[in-house]
Amino acid sequence: MSTLKYGIVAFFFFTQSALAQVGIGTVSVNDSAILEILASDQGILISRLTNAQRAALVNPAKGMIIFNTDTDALNINTGTAGVPNWEAPNKETPKTSKIGQSAKYSNSDTSTNLNVDTAIELPIFGSEEWNDNTTLFSVSGTQIQIAEAGRYRIISNVAIASNSNSARKSPEIYLTINGTITGAVYTTGYMRRNSGHEESSLHLDEVINVGAGDIIAIEIVRAGNSGSTLFRSAGSSNFYVEKMD
Numbered sequence: 001m002s003t004l005k006y007g008i009v010a011f012f013f014f015t016q017s018a019l020a021q022v023g024i025g026t027v028s029v030n031d032s033a034i035l036e037i038l039a040s041d042q043g044i045l046i047s048r049l050t051n052a053q054r055a056a057l058v059n060p061a062k063g064m065i066i067f068n069t070d071t072d073a074l075n076i077n078t079g080t081a082g083v084p085n086w087e088a089p090n091k092e093t094p095k096t097s098k099i100g101q102s103a104k105y106s107n108s109d110t111s112t113n114l115n116v117d118t119a120i121e122l123p124i125f126g127s128e129e130w131n132d133n134t135t136l137f138s139v140s141g142t143q144i145q146i147a148e149a150g151r152y153r154i155i156s157n158v159a160i161a162s163n164s165n166s167a168r169k170s171p172e173i174y175l176t177i178n179g180t181i182t183g184a185v186y187t188t189g190y191m192r193r194n195s196g197h198e199e200s201s202l203h204l205d206e207v208i209n210v211g212a213g214d215i216i217a218i219e220i221v222r223a224g225n226s227g228s229t230l231f232r233s234a235g236s237s238n239f240y241v242e243k244m245d
Contacts, residue, residue: 102242115229119221159236166194170224
């Protein structure tokens with residue numbers, strides 16, 4: 001900027017300061033503002049500092065604002081000049097998800113007894129068919145964690161077959177969030193290893209509200225007689241989750 005321009009700016013600020021208000025790009029400063037900047041084709045550029053440069057500031061005033069180039073975020077000193085506390089205005093985790101993103105898995109387990117007295121988590125996450133967002137959906141063992149809060153649809157189809165005596169068996173399934181039963185209980189009619197009635201299936205379809213980091217699982221438990229019941233075959237059962245909002 002030339003000396004002339006510096007002089008004009010200095011005069012402008014001096015003149016406006018005498019009125020206790022400063023206007024840049026406007027002569028009609030809002031009554032509540034000491035400084036108003038008005039432009040339709042330019043923005044405000046503030047000091048850009050790294051973490052190290054920020055730490056080297058001497059007695060930064062409470063309320064000082066900088067742009068942190070290490071974190072790509074505005075930082076505000078909410079502490080004191082002697083003990084600064086730099087915080088980002090928005091502490092929310094940036095969203096990675098979009099409506100319609102989904103993941104689907106199918107079983108590879110064919111040996112776990114699913115007709116048990118005490119409910120177990122269904123081992124259905126054997127093979128990943130797709131995952132649109134691995135940050136949003138992450139599987140560990142018999143559970144899936146959802147990283148962002150929102151409304152999600154979950155569908156599961158479970159094909160089962162009797163693997164022991166002819167006793168009438170009827171396992172049932174339900175959804176859990178962080179270990180708590182959520183939604184309806186899904187069951188099937190009796191099946192027995194006799195006269196071709198040894199196979200059946202269970203179908204779960206729920207739309208649920210999920211909190212960030214919630215753990216989702218499907219539990220299965222005996223609802224009829226005892227006896228071994230297995231997945232019908234590898235890939236015969238599946239789990240699908242989709243972000244709704």
